[in-house]
Amino acid sequence: MEWVYIKDLKNYVERDVELRGWVRRKRSSGKISFIEMRDGSGFVQVVIEKSTVGDDNFAQADKLRLESSLIVRGKVRKDERAPNGVEILANEVIPVQIPSEDFPIQKPDHSIEYLMDHRHLWLRAKRQFHVLRIRDAVMKAIRKFYWERDFVQVDTPIFTGAIGESAGNLFEIDYFDYGKVYLAQTGQLYLEAACMALGKVFNLGPTFRAEKSKTRRHLIEFWMNEAEVAYYEHEDNIRLQEDLVYYIVQYVLNNAYDDLIAIGRDVSKLGKVQKPFPRMTYTEAVEFLQKHGSDIKWGNDLGADEETTLSKQFDSPLFVTHYPRHVKAFYMQPDPSNPEVVLCDDLLASEGYGEIIGASQRIHDYDLMIERLEENNLPIDKYDWYLDLRQFGSVPHSGFGLGVERTIAWIAGLEHIREAIPFARTLYRIHP
RNA sequence: UCCGGCGUAGCUCAAUCGGUAGAGCGGGUGGCUGUUAACCACUAGGCUGGGGGUUCGAGUCCCUCCGCCGGAGCCA
Known part of the structure; x- marks a missing residue:
């Protein structure tokens, strides 16, 4: 499967691709979760459905925390609900590394001292x-x-x-x-x-x-x-x-x-x-x-x-x-x-x-x-x-x-x- | 170097006149198939920057040290 960068996704609509990057944000429900992913070239939302990836992979994906590194294989979809027009429907989520601690920067609510320290x-x-x-x-x-x-x-x-x-x-x-x-x-x-x-x-x-x-x-x-x-x-x-x-x-x-x-x-x-x-x-x-x-x-x-x-x-x-x-x-x-x-x-x-x-x-x-x-x-x-x-x-x-x-x-x-x-x-x- | 400000939970901040240390976010557990800073319920979390002093009693007042922030001068 072809490794592509997020900025180029608009050229891959309805095709299967591989993305390599990090978890920027995550929202999850019992049977569906959303990962805002970044790869250095841009940002895209990955949709993970339990019914698509299977129970085991869904449970694995659920363990991802902020700034976990991951590889996602899935299909590029046009979707009006996505901020930049496309999103990924995951077929498989492969964690690369999951931090054992919270990522220190969670919300845009930090002092300049704290941000400069990090x-x-x-x-x-x-x-x-x-x-x-x-x-x-x-x-x-x-x-x-x-x-x-x-x-x-x-x-x-x-x-x-x-x-x-x-x-x-x-x-x-x-x-x-x-x-x-x-x-x-x-x-x-x-x-x-x-x-x-x-x-x-x-x-x-x-x-x-x-x-x-x-x-x-x-x-x-x-x-x-x-x-x-x-x-x-x-x-x-x-x-x-x-x-x-x-x-x-x-x-x-x-x-x-x-x-x-x-x-x-x-x-x-x-x-x-x-x-x-x-x-x-x-x-x-x-x-x-x-x-x-x-x-x-x-x-x-x-x-x-x-x-x-x-x-x-x-x-x-x-x-x-x-x-x-x-x-x-x-x-x-x-x-x-x-x-x-x-x-x-x-x-x-x-x-x-x-x-x-x-x-x-x-x-x-x-x-x-x-x-x-x-x-x-x-x-x-x-x-x-x-x-x-x-x-x-x-x-x-x-x-x-x-x-x-x-x-x-x-x-x-x-x-x-x-x-x-x-x-x-x-x-x-x-x-x- | 000089002037000013700040330091309280992991983070951002409250705490009235000096009188029992609080909230939101984040974390943990459970729930949820369209979330966008998701939401709902429950839960754990503290040497109030360090040291000294005043006081029956200090997060709060005084001294001192440390750290950071902003500004001046100087420059790009």
């Missing part, structure tokens, strides 16, 4: 099934976008020396007898090197921030997509980000629509995302906020509340550009028309989800880079190879980093970023 089992819940499929769609969209545009994927290292934007939030690792290495908080500097070799490059991988952040937008370990393009300047950079984010939204709408619906996402809001995205300079943003009652002063960085206020004005993500250079990283290119601000942008997701991209044109002038490193008290000798890039055929170049989980949380409408990754690493939680 994350390895929580993944089997319907909502998590759909969220992880949306994550998969976002990942595919990102790679597809770049490959369609002739970018080369360059995988940047996880172990790095103490080099990056700042040294204070790095995870330290013992590296044999040679001292310390650090977990990457960005691959940007390496992508800057790679773009001088390959032109248009991107990465997609985990990054680590030793920041004691406890908010719905923060993870200790999160995935970042970074891109870097030689000869791209500020405006090219913004257009690339706009195209990417728009592409991801469209791809998810086209390829994971059912998953969005299943978790109750208001897809009309995603439908309103349109190019070009709205833009505001930092200075305009400060003026706007001041008019609306904020006491923010020019020169202060935007806080979480300010970002939310700004992004809620628009249906599409908002670019905030030209920040004061003192609130941004050392490597950002000054604006030629006003050296007090830099050629950078943050992309703030709509609906109050906050920053999903940080971007800038990078300084390509050797002397200016030295000046900025000194200004920030960074160890110039550690940046030797980074400075080499300004020594040998330096060109203007730009890039950005996209927070993958924040993007997923926004697109899926999640309340907390920890659901956007299979096993979230947050402050005080590394188990399971």
Whole structure:
């Protein structure tokens, strides 16, 4: 008998099939029972009649508990009473393994602490099934976008020396007898090197921030997509980000629509995302906020509340550009028309989800880079190879980093970023 | 690091002014051929996070430790 996946059952109506999966839910009467079965591809109801399977097999099937694994052989039937149009009338139910204890997650009525303690089992819940499929769609969209545009994927290292934007939030690792290495908080500097070799490059991988952040937008370990393009300047950079984010939204709408619906996402809001995205300079943003009652002063960085206020004005993500250079990283290119601000942008997701991209044109002038490193008290000798890039055929170049989980949380409408990754690493939680 | 909140049955939560520890779900047993968070009957289940204190008496008040949750800063 042919083993088929639940998602393909509609092509097997009136045929005998074998399903391999797990018991999601069970309801039983004396002579008939119903098993809601899942197999990783979908969900279907199995009807077990005592008169069809026989007394012995019915008794055996009755012993199945939640999350027992089982193999079912039976006939695919169209049935209006079934939620997805088809159900299985069992001929034979073969238990694979029956747990000796209750499955810890029974009803959608658990605290977040309890669910996170049981994350390895929580993944089997319907909502998590759909969220992880949306994550998969976002990942595919990102790679597809770049490959369609002739970018080369360059995988940047996880172990790095103490080099990056700042040294204070790095995870330290013992590296044999040679001292310390650090977990990457960005691959940007390496992508800057790679773009001088390959032109248009991107990465997609985990990054680590030793920041004691406890908010719905923060993870200790999160995935970042970074891109870097030689000869791209500020405006090219913004257009690339706009195209990417728009592409991801469209791809998810086209390829994971059912998953969005299943978790109750208001897809009309995603439908309103349109190019070009709205833009505001930092200075305009400060003026706007001041008019609306904020006491923010020019020169202060935007806080979480300010970002939310700004992004809620628009249906599409908002670019905030030209920040004061003192609130941004050392490597950002000054604006030629006003050296007090830099050629950078943050992309703030709509609906109050906050920053999903940080971007800038990078300084390509050797002397200016030295000046900025000194200004920030960074160890110039550690940046030797980074400075080499300004020594040998330096060109203007730009890039950005996209927070993958924040993007997923926004697109899926999640309340907390920890659901956007299979096993979230947050402050005080590394188990399971 | 700072601010706030929570910790009671396997799970989610009640418990009035400090006065005998309760419910729903889940589990067990029995019943039911169309259930969708099935239903009906019966049933078992507790060191109230740990330690200390106040009191005739503490789930409740105080101190302390632990765990978790949310927010700020910082960032993606």
